[in-house]
Amino acid sequence: MSPDILEDAMELWFGPQHVSAHGWAAKLTLVGDYVVECDPNAGYFHRSAEKVLEFKNFRQGALVLERMCMLEAFLAEYPYVAAVEKLAEIEVPERAKIMRTIMMELSRLHSVQFWWGQFNAELGFFTMALWPWVDREYTLDAFEELTGSRHTVSYASPGGVKYDFTDKVLTQINRAVNRFEDRLPKFRDMQMGSPTFRARTKDIGLYDVKQGLKWGLSGPPIKACGVPMDLRKDDPDPNLAYDMVDWEVPIIENSEHPGQSDALDRMEQRFKEAEVAVEIIKQLLPQLPDSGPIINPKARGKANRLPEGEAYGRVEGARGITTLWLKTQEKAQTAYRAKIRGPCIASYYALKDLVPGAKFADFIVIFGSLDPYPGWWDR
C-alpha cells in the first residue's frame, strides 16, 4: 500500500474490553471504513498450562486441560487421557468407549449451540442468540446429571470413564437430543433464511482450502471448503467407538466458489456438524450394553507411574484438530513435557491475512465465523 493512504489511517484496538473480545485483542489499522492491517495479539488468557502439567500427575492433568476451553471441556481433556493410555498401554472396556463417544458428541453439540448464540449476538441477531441457549441448558442438564458439573465435566479417566449412565442420565440425553432435533428446522429457517443475515455473511472472509491448510486451519473452517478432513474418520483414537457408527463427514460444497468458504458456508457447516453429532449419539445409545465395567481396574495403578516414552493424543474437537504431545521419563509421576495444540491458534493467526481489505463491520463476522476461543492459543 502506498504511504499516502496510511496518512489518514487510524489505529483501533478491538478488545480486550470489547464484549465480543473476551480475552483477546487485535490491533486494527483503519482507513475510512476499511481494515488495512490486522495484528491479532495473544497472551491475555495465558495461564502457562504446559508448565502446570509438568507438576500434575496423570490423573490430575486432564483437569487442567479442560479449563483450556470450557465450551468443549470433554474434547479438550480427551487428548491427554488418550496420550496417557497410549504410553501406559491401558485397555479400555467396550462400554466406556461408547460412553466416551456419546459424551464427545454431546460436547460438540453444546459447543455449536453456544457458538450460535455468541455469533448471532455479536451480529445483533438476538432471537437466534437466546433460543439456542435455551436448548443448550438441556445439554448442560445432561452433563450435570452425569458428572455433577455443567461445564468442566472431567469425565474421562485413564482406562475408562468416571461415572455410569443411569436411567435418568439417558432420559436427559434423549431430552437434549430430541429438543435439538425439534428446533433445528426452525433455527435453519431463521438463520439461513434471513436475508439480512445472508447479506452480512455472504462472500465475507473468503479463503481457499490450500491457503487455509497453510495457516494450519482444521475442523469446520476447512470442512466448509468441501474437504472431508476429519480425525474421527482419518485417525480415530482406538479407545473411541466411531467405527461402530455409520456416518459421513459433514462438508459444504458451494458451487459458487468450489474449494473456498465464506462466513455463510461456515455457518451452514456448524448446522451439519451438530446434525451429525446427534446422528452419532442416536446410533450409539441403542448399542450401549446394559451392564459391564466402565473402567479398567488395573488402570489406576498403571497410570500412577508411566514408562519412559512419547505419545501423541489427537481428537477432532468442535473447532478442529486438538492434540496433546506427551513426553515422560522412566517411572514418571508427572509429564516431562506436555504440548497442547489447540485448533484456534491457527484460526486466530489467520485473521492477520484474512481481515485486511474487509470492512470494519465485517471484522467480527470473519472472527466469529472461524470461532476462535482464546484459551486455545494462550493456554
Next chain:
Amino acid sequence: MSETKTSASTIGRQIINKYPDVQSQPLEDNKIELIVPGEKIRDVITMIDELLDDALPESAFGIDLENDQYNLIYIFWSYTNRILLQLRVALEGEKPEIDSVCDIFPGFEWHEREAREMFGIEFRNHPDPRLLLLPDELDGAYPMRKRFKTDQSRLQETGIKPPKPRPKPGGEDK
C-alpha cells in the same frame, strides 16, 4: 489435492534419498519420525511442501532436555494420505539457533514465536520476533526451560509478597 496416495515410509525414503543426513524412525500406524540436522530443516520442509500438497502444519514446539540440549519438533498431517510426519531437530548451546520456516508454512509463525520466548531458541529470519504470550518482564527468562524456578525463590526476584499463611481450621486461638 493429489489423488495418488502415498505412505509415510515412501515419503521418508524420498527425503532420505535426497538428504542422506536425515534419519528415520517409524512410529505406530502410518506415522514416521525423521531426525533432521538443524541446517537441513528448510530443505526438508520445502520438500514436504512439494511432496504433500495438503500438508497441515499441525504443531511445532521445543523440549528442554537439560544441560543446554534442546529438541525442536515439527508435526505435519496429511489427511488424504493419512500420514503423520514428525521432524525432530536436536539443538544445543545456551542460545540455540535455527532457520525460520514460517515463510513456507505461515502456520508455524506463532509456534516459532512461542518456542523463542519459552525456550530461548532463536529463529533466524523470523519476520516478527516479538513475545507472543509472555509479559515484557519475562523477556529472556525462558520459563519453559527446566532451570526456571517456579518455587518460592521466584518471589524475591519478582518482588511479589509471599502469600499469607492459611488460617488454622476452627479459627485462631485467643
